[in-house]
Amino acid sequence: xxxxxxxxxxxxxxxxxxxxxxxxxxxxxxxxxxxxxxxxxxxxxxxxxxxxxxxxxxxxxxxxxxxxxxxxxxxxxxxxxxxxxxxxxxxxxxxxxxxxxxxxxxxxxxxxxxxxxxxxxxxxxxxxxxxxxxxxxxxxxxxxxxxxxxxxxxxxxxxxxxxxxxxxxxxxxxxxxx
Amino acid sequence: xxxxxxxxxxxxxxxxxxxxxxxxxxxxxxxxxxxxxxxxxxxxxxxxxxxxxxxxxxxxxxxxxxxxxxxxxxxxxxxxxxxxxxxxxxxxxxxxxxxxxxxxxxxxxxxxxxxxxxxxxxxxxxxxxxxxxxxxxxxxxxxxxxxxxxxxxxxxxxxxxxxxxxxxxxxxxxxxxxxxxxxxxxxxxxxxxxxxxxxxxxxxxxxxxxxxxxxxxxxxxxxxxxxxxxxxx
Ligand SMILES: Nc1ncnc2c1ncn2[C@@H]1O[C@H](COP(=O)(O)OP(=O)(O)O)[C@@H](O)[C@H]1O
Ligand SMILES: [Mg+2]
Numbered sequence: 294x295x296x297x298x299x300x301x302x303x304x305x306x307x308x309x310x311x312x313x314x315x316x317x318x319x320x321x322x323x324x325x326x327x328x329x330x331x332x333x334x335x336x337x338x339x340x341x342x343x344x345x346x347x348x349x350x351x352x353x354x355x356x357x358x359x360x361x362x363x364x365x366x367x368x369x370x371x372x373x374x375x376x377x378x379x380x381x382x383x384x385x386x387x388x389x390x391x392x393x394x395x396x397x398x399x400x401x402x403x404x405x406x407x408x409x410x411x412x413x414x415x416x417x418x419x420x421x422x423x424x425x426x427x428x429x430x431x432x433x434x435x436x437x438x439x440x441x442x443x444x445x446x447x448x449x450x451x452x453x454x455x456x457x458x459x460x461x462x463x464x465x466x467x468x469x470x471x
Numbered sequence: 472x473x474x475x476x477x478x479x480x481x482x483x484x485x486x487x488x489x490x491x492x493x494x495x496x497x498x499x500x501x502x503x504x505x506x507x508x509x510x511x512x513x514x515x516x517x518x519x520x521x522x523x524x525x526x527x528x529x530x531x532x533x534x535x536x537x538x539x540x541x542x543x544x545x546x547x548x549x550x551x552x553x554x555x556x557x558x559x560x561x562x563x564x565x566x567x568x569x570x571x572x573x574x575x576x577x578x579x580x581x582x583x584x585x586x587x588x589x590x591x592x593x594x595x596x597x598x599x600x601x602x603x604x605x606x607x608x609x610x611x612x613x614x615x616x617x618x619x620x621x622x623x624x625x626x627x628x629x630x631x632x633x634x635x636x637x638x639x640x641x642x643x644x645x646x647x648x649x650x651x652x653x654x655x656x657x658x659x660x661x662x663x664x665x666x667x668x669x670x671x672x673x674x675x676x677x678x679x680x681x682x683x684x685x686x687x688x689x690x691x692x693x694x695x696x697x698x699x700x701x702x703x704x
Contacts, residue, residue: 418680421675422677425672429654445675
């Protein structure tokens with residue numbers, strides 16, 4: 294996930310300070326891992342160094358001084374380029390699930406691989422139910438629904454894979470060990 | 472007292488066994504998904520629980536009373552009052568408008584025309600399809616038809632909704648809208664739902680999932696091959 298591009302996007306509407314950026318991030322991307330302050334400031338420092346963002350004065354509202362940051366022309370161009378670029382659709386199969394089953398077949402027997410697949414399926418099903426409850430709650434906001442939809446679609450795809458792999462694991466094991 | 476229960480339910484179609492001894496307890500207000508591969512007996516179980524089909528053996532009880540031994544007339548009355556049924560293809564009456572379809576169960580139960588129409592319109596409005604109240608099913612989208620069918624299932628304020636693959640014929644978004652409305656209304660009114668589906672994504676709308684396999688409850692909940700370690704038999 295490209296935190297720097299998200300921060301550039303959040304600055305597109307006007308200058309903001311670090312705390313506001315963190316809040317806006319967590320609000321616009323619900324269910325994402327909340328951004329740590331340290332990460333906000335480290336990212337801003339890198340963006341400043343690269344000329345994509347510039348400091349835009351200090352504000353003080355009762356509390357301590359806060360530095361505001363603004364998007365530069367270069368920053369805007371970088372943001373537009375990112376938004377206009379299609380993401381490569383899964384160029385590698387990089388999944389811990391997949392790797393774990395492959396390794397289990399190397400170091401353990403087929404039953405252990407099956408046991409893992411079954412336990413993983415149970416955990417996925419549970420999470421699917423939690424996210425579905427979240428999005429069907431009467432108070433759910435549309436951005437929460439959209440975020441939950443994303444996770445649900447991926448969990449659903451994983452579940453289909455877990456299902457077919459359970460059916461294939463015996464053949465797969467035979468081939469690995471032959 | 473159990474709310475709704477199947478005990479040792481057996482049912483065959485000729486020589487084809489569909490249920491081979493199913494025991495299932497459903498509590499009041501619970502949303503239960505019945506899942507499993509095609510042909511495992513999900514629809515047959517739903518029909519037995521709803522009093523549409525009679526088991527060959529075993530019992531179905533509703534609030535402690537055996538309903539499988541009731542006459543067709545008595546079971547049919549139960550289905551008009553306490554139970555609501557929602558199937559894959561809404562099964563609306565093609566000649567009637569949406570509002571007339573939704574009003575139908577109330578008219579059958581003896582409600583006056585005007586009151587039935589008012590109630591029907593209120594449900595169509597709640598489900599966001601008031602604009603097609605005077606359209607016939609042929610003039611509506613699949614999602615609109617299914618929301619009408621859901622209105623019709625809810626209009627008698629049943630205690631249990633039986634839904635058999637209710638979104639099977641809908642695109643993803645229309646299906647989600649129907650399910651979200653079903654689940655929200657059920658929770659709001661403490662209505663029990665038995666939801667039959669073969670899709671994990673749909674089953675996730677329920678509080679609990681019961682898996683069937685070859686006409687039996689799969690207690691591992693995993694559809695395991697019983698011949699393998701950890702299998703159900
Ligand atoms: N009307 C029928 N006549 C004959 N066989 C049927 C009929 N309905 C269902 N069956 C058979 O009973 C079994 C269970 O069917 P069903 O309850 O419809 O399963 P599911 O809903 O899980 O797909 C299947 O083998 C099916 O072919
Ligand atoms: Mg069926």
